[in-house]
Every structure is written in structure tokens, then in C-alpha cells.
Amino acid sequence: MTFQLYINGQFEDGAATFDSINPATGQVWAKMPEARTDQVNRAVDAADQALQKPEWAGLTASQRGKLLYKLADLVEQAALRLAEIETSDTGKIIRETSSQIAYVAEYYRYYAGIADKLEGSFIPVDKQDMQVWLVREPVGVVAAIVPWNSQLFLSAVKVGPALAAGCTVVLKASEEGPGPLLEFARLVHEAGFPAGVVNVITGFGPECGAVLSSHAKVAHVAFTGGPDTARHIVRNSADNLANVSLELGGKSPFVVFADADLQSAVNAQVAAIFAASGQSCVAGSRLLVEESIKDQFVQKLVERVQSIHIGLPSEMATEYGPLCTLRQREKIEQVVASSIEQGAKLLTGGKALDREGYYYAPTILDCSDASQADSIKTELFGPVLSVDTFQTEQEAVFKANNTPYSLAAGIFTNNLTRAHRMTKAIKSGIVWLNTYRAVSPLAPFGGHGLSGYGREGGFSAVLDYTITKTVWLRTSDEPIEDPFVMR
Numbered sequence: 003m004t005f006q007l008y009i010n011g012q013f014e015d016g017a018a019t020f021d022s023i024n025p026a027t028g029q030v031w032a033k034m035p036e037a038r039t040d041q042v043n044r045a046v047d048a049a050d051q052a053l054q055k056p057e058w059a060g061l062t063a064s065q066r067g068k069l070l071y072k073l074a075d076l077v078e079q080a081a082l083r084l085a086e087i088e089t090s091d092t093g094k095i096i097r098e099t100s101s102q103i104a105y106v107a108e109y110y111r112y113y114a115g116i117a118d119k120l121e122g123s124f125i126p127v128d129k130q131d132m133q134v135w136l137v138r139e140p141v142g143v144v145a146a147i148v149p150w151n152s153q154l155f156l157s158a159v160k161v162g163p164a165l166a167a168g169c170t171v172v173l174k175a176s177e178e179g180p181g182p183l184l185e186f187a188r189l190v191h192e193a194g195f196p197a198g199v200v201n202v203i204t205g206f207g208p209e210c211g212a213v214l215s216s217h218a219k220v221a222h223v224a225f226t227g228g229p230d231t232a233r234h235i236v237r238n239s240a241d242n243l244a245n246v247s248l249e250l251g252g253k254s255p256f257v258v259f260a261d262a263d264l265q266s267a268v269n270a271q272v273a274a275i276f277a278a279s280g281q282s283c284v285a286g287s288r289l290l291v292e293e294s295i296k297d298q299f300v301q302k303l304v305e306r307v308q309s310i311h312i313g314l315p316s317e318m319a320t321e322y323g324p325l326c327t328l329r330q331r332e333k334i335e336q337v338v339a340s341s342i343e344q345g346a347k348l349l350t351g352g353k354a355l356d357r358e359g360y361y362y363a364p365t366i367l368d369c370s371d372a373s374q375a376d377s378i379k380t381e382l383f384g385p386v387l388s389v390d391t392f393q394t395e396q397e398a399v400f401k402a403n404n405t406p407y408s409l410a411a412g413i414f415t416n417n418l419t420r421a422h423r424m425t426k427a428i429k430s431g432i433v434w435l436n437t438y439r440a441v442s443p444l445a446p447f448g449g450h451g452l453s454g455y456g457r458e459g460g461f462s463a464v465l466d467y468t469i470t471k472t473v474w475l476r477t478s479d480e481p482i483e484d485p486f487v488m489r
């Protein structure tokens with residue numbers, strides 16, 4: 003397959019190409035176009051010009067909404083094709099990519115519906131002869147920078163609200179599997195967005211990503227990725243003073259009380275850490291289980307994990323595929339080894355699988371006697387669950403909150419009052435009670451601390467892509483008197 007960049011309404015080759023590897027085989031499966039500085043600059047210029055041209059700026063909000071509805075339909079129709087590309091490019095199982103991308107259409111629909119509901123307001127100021135109102139305007143050019151996992155989803159929560167608000171976008175796909183977003187550009191084109199409104203590029207972080215996020219014409223950087231990259235972006239924003247929103251990783255706790263429905267908790271814990279082979283920002287990577295049920299719970303969990311169907315990501319029956327990159331697998335191998343040296347006990351997995359591709363076995367480490375183990379502290383972005391125990395609710399809260407990240411938390415209990423107390427005490431942007439890894443376009447998503455700042459999803463996300471303009475109208479026909487006094 004061939005992939006191109008999409009700049010100013012045209013498809014073009016990159017300044018160079020790079021190999022994209024299929025993680026299920028470890029072999030190159032496609033050539034990807036690399037945008038270097040010049041193409042990044044052209045993409046931003048195109049977005050900046052499109053912002054001012056009547057083809058986009060002159061549309062009514064309802065017309066913008068209609069374009070987004072059209073895009074949603076096209077995404078829905080192309081879901082399987084996009085999913086196949088994503089699966090080849092990132093190793094993510096087709097079972098998830100196909101359903102996730104079909105659901106991405108709902109995100110575009112949700113923001114399509116919001117486009118013409120961004121009302122201004124009237125301010126009853128304390129001056130007789132003045133009328134004041136607020137209008138909402140697009141913030142400007144948006145740089146949307148995403149990682150390789152769930153990229154259609156992670157870009158929809160940026161591109162959807164940005165376009166609904168009337169902004170223009172330069173979307174940068176990750177160098178680890180940019181195929182699906184480059185293909186998505188074809189749908190943008192087909193939907194009929196004017197040239198330059200959405201540009202889709204890819205390339206490497208230090209050049210393509212850095213030039214884009216620090217560009218003087220970029221007004222908002224919407225970033226999802228790792229904390230180190232986030233720090234670069236925040237530093238760069240000291241130059242262009244762009245707004246920045248950051249969706250970073252996590253080390254999310256999954257807390258199971260003895261009164262919980264254990265079968266349901268087992269399945270949710272499997273979803274939390276082994277779905278997408280653990281490569282999920284909201285991965286519930288720290289199991290905190292009440293001591294009295296630890297043995298029973300962990301045994302059920304290990305049994306379930308050992309029956310996970312591992313296979314080729316392209317097969318619908320497969321539940322668990324490879325990691326996206328070899329580098330990622332090496333990092334996991336190191337941390338698992340050091341955690342075992344620090345006293346963690348291996349309950350299952352703990353090794354690369356003996357087959358081609360970047361597979362790593364679903365792994366559970368008992369860290370109840372090794373609370374300082376690396377696996378408890380490090381975001382691995384992979385299929386490694388660290389188990390610890392607690393005896394009281396206070397201890398559960400203390401351990402759950404003992405992390406610099408604050409993205410998500412799962413709590414399993416059938417005790418209503420405890421559920422409320424825990425929800426209040428837990429430090430995280432999302433709390434899932436008796437469930438895990440559920441999302442909706444209507445529900446805001448994001449964290450704080452090392453998990454970043456800003457919220458995506460939900461109505462409020464659109465407001466982040468707008469700026470208010472305060473308009474003053476003097477209604478008096480009398481001449482303005484004293485020019486030296488503030489009115």
C-alpha cells in the first residue's frame with residue numbers, strides 16, 4: 003500500500019520515506035511518507051490561510067456541522083478498511099480496531115451536532131448606556147499530535163471539537179503506524195472540507211512534531227502521548243504561547259473489595275490490563291485487592307489470563323496480539339526483570355513469546371512483598387499487572403493514590419456507601435465503579451498530575467477550541483464627555 007501526506011487539500015509524497023513494520027511479523031509492510039520542516043510549515047500555512055478564507059470562515063455553523071456528519075458517515079463506511087490498516091501497522095487486534103473505529107463515527111456525529119449550539123451570551127453590565135455581549139470564535143490553527151494507539155479515536159476527540167468550533171487543523175500521526183490517519187485524510191477530502199481545513203502529516207517527533215508544536219501560527223496544541231514529549235511541547239509553548247492540552251499516561255489502580263462480584267471484577271481486570279495487550283493510557287496496571295480474598299481472586303484471574311486466545315491480530319477470534327514496537331517489549335522485559343530482583347513474584351507470563359512478531363506474554367507480578375518494585379511505579383504501556391493488597395478502606399485509598407499519575411481508577415464493590423466514599427477519596431480524572439475501560443463521546447476524559455491537563459470528549463471540550471470576544475456597544479446618542487476617565 004502507498005500512503006501520502008495531505009496538505010492544503012492535496013495528496014503528496016513526503017520529503018523522504020520510512021519503513022513501517024507489522025508488529026505481528028516484525029517485517030516491513032508499508033512505506034510511509036516523512037514530513038520534514040518545509041512540509042510541516044506548508045501544512046501550518048495552509049491551515050492558517052484556510053482559517054481566513056470564505057470557503058471555511060464563511061460557512062454557517064450548521065454547514066460546518068453537516069460536513070462533520072458527512073465525515074462521520076464516511077468513517078463508519080470505511081471502518082473495516084481503516085481497521086485493517088491499523089491492525090497491520092500497529093498490531094492492535096482487528097476485533098478491537100474494527101469496533102473502535104466504527105464507534106469513532108459517533109464522536110464526529112456528537113461534535114457535528116454541537117457545531118451550531120455554541121451560543122454566545124449577553125452581559126447585563128452595570129452601565130445604563132452600554133450593551134455587552136460575548137461571541138465565541140475559533141481559537142485558530144490547532145496542532146493535533148497523537149500516539150500510535152487508538153489513533154482514530156484520539157484524533158476524533160481533537161479534530162471533532164476543533165472543526166465544530168470553526169478551527170483548522172494540522173494532524174500529526176505517530177511515526178509508529180501512521181497508516182490509518184493518512185488513510186483517514188482521504189475521507190476528509192471526500193467529505194468536502196475546503197483545502198487546508200484539515201491537513202494530515204506524519205514524521206518523527208524531534209523534527210516534524212517539534213516544528214509543528216512550536217510554530218508561531220499554531221494557537222492550540224492538543225497532545226496525547228508520553229510525559230517526556232509533553233514537557234518538550236510545554237517548553238516550546240513558551241515561544242508561541244499556544245494553549246496546550248495534554249492527555250498522558252497513567253498507573254491506574256484497580257481496587258477490588260471482598261464484597262464485590264468477583265467474576266465480574268476478574269473480567270474487568272483482564273479488560274483493564276490485557277485488552278490491547280496493555281497498550282492503553284487507562285490501563286488498570288495496579289491491582290489492589292482486599293487481603294481476605296487475595297488468593298481466591300488472583301487464582302481466578304490467573305486462570306482467566308492463561309485462557310486468553312493469543313494469535314494473529316488480523317484474525318477476529320484473537321483476543322491478544324503483539325506489542326507495537328520491539329523497543330517497547332525490551333523496556334517491559336527490563337522492568338519485569340528488575341521487579342523480580344526487587345522481590346516481586348511472577349504468577350504468570352514474564353517472557354516474550356516464542357513466535358515471530360513482538361509478542362509478550364500477559365504477565366502478573368505479585369508485589370505484595372515488594373511495594374517499591376519498578377513495575378508498581380513505572381508506566382509500562384504493556385501487559386504487566388502488579389498485584390498488591392490492603393486490609394482497610396483507608397489503606398486502599400492510600401495505595402491507590404500513591405502515584406504521581408491521576409488518570410483513571412476502577413473500584414469494585416457492592417457496598418453503595420463505600421463506593422461513594424472511595425469515589426470521593428480517589429485522585430483521578432475518571433472513576434469506573436464496577437466497570438472499566440468504558441468511553442463515550444458525551445463523557446469528558448482526561449487526568450491530572452503526570453497524566454496531563456485538559457479534558458477531551460463531552461461538550462466542554464469544544465469550548466477549549468474557542469475564544470470569547472467581548473463586544474461593547476454604546477447606545478447613547480450623547481457625545482462622549484471626559485476622555486481622561488475610564489468609563
Ligand code: NAI
Pocket residue numbers: 147148149150151156174175176177178205206207208210211212213215226227228229231232234235249250251252282283284381383409448
Ligand atoms: P510519544 O510521546 O513518544 O509520541 C506521541 C506523539 O508525539 C508522536 O506523534 C510523536 O511523533 C510526537 N512527538 C515526539 N517527540 C515530539 C516532540 N519533541 N515534539 C512534538 N511532538 C513529538 O508517545 P508514544 O510512546 O508513541 O505513545 C505512548 C504514550 O502515550 C504513553 O505514555 C501513553 O500513556 C500515552 N497515551 C495517553 C493517552 C491518553 O488519552 N491519556 C491515550 C493513549 C496513549
Ligand code: MG
Pocket residue numbers: 022023024025090091092178179
Ligand atoms: Mg508499524
